[in-house]
Amino acid sequence: MALSDKKYSQRIEAAFAKYPDKRSAVMPLLYLAQEEYGWVSPEGIQEVADLCDMDPTQVQSIAGFYTMYSEKPKGKYWLQVCTDLACALRGADEFYEELKAELGVEDGGTTEDGLFTVEHVMCLAACDKAPMLQCNFHFMENLDMDKMRAWIAEKRAEAAKAKK
Numbered sequence: 001m002a003l004s005d006k007k008y009s010q011r012i013e014a015a016f017a018k019y020p021d022k023r024s025a026v027m028p029l030l031y032l033a034q035e036e037y038g039w040v041s042p043e044g045i046q047e048v049a050d051l052c053d054m055d056p057t058q059v060q061s062i063a064g065f066y067t068m069y070s071e072k073p074k075g076k077y078w079l080q081v082c083t084d085l086a087c088a089l090r091g092a093d094e095f096y097e098e099l100k101a102e103l104g105v106e107d108g109g110t111t112e113d114g115l116f117t118v119e120h121v122m123c124l125a126a127c128d129k130a131p132m133l134q135c136n137f138h139f140m141e142n143l144d145m146d147k148m149r150a151w152i153a154e155k156r157a158e159a160a161k162a163k164k
């Protein structure tokens with residue numbers, strides 16, 4: 001599949017409709033590319049460049065500048081754990097250490113089943129709900145490892161069911 005797939009056509013048109021020229025839609029289209037490929041792959045960069053009438057190098061430089069775009073393949077669930085000061089004061093460092101140990105990965109690592117990628121990030125502006133993380137751009141707040149173990153087990157069960 002690719003961004004030319006029918007399922008993206010409405011969203012691409014909607015992105016273009018918001019801006020006076022095509023190149024201004026590059027960021028929302030990079031999100032679509034990331035959704036399609038799991039990261040901003042070379043194919044995704046080329047497709048966005050073609051859609052926006054831009055040079056792929058320009059699109060790559062935008063993708064490389066912003067941390068919300070991933071320049072390498074990620075797991076299905078991209079877990080970005082805030083370990084900045086306010087969260088650290090509420091146990092985020094310990095939470096992150098336990099989460100990595102639970103998943104058997106280091107910072108930036110992806111589990112062997114391809115389901116989970118973890119990394120630590122700076123403030124996500126939910127300081128009063130620490131420990132917290134962002135999973136595929138959705139916040140999960142007031143976390144503890146019991147909640148995380150249950151959530152991880154649920155996602156693994158869903159993945160196993162989908163394989164059958």
Ligand code: FES
Pocket residue numbers: 082083084085086087088122123124125126127128130132
């Ligand atoms: S310090 Fe973690 S969300 Fe602000």
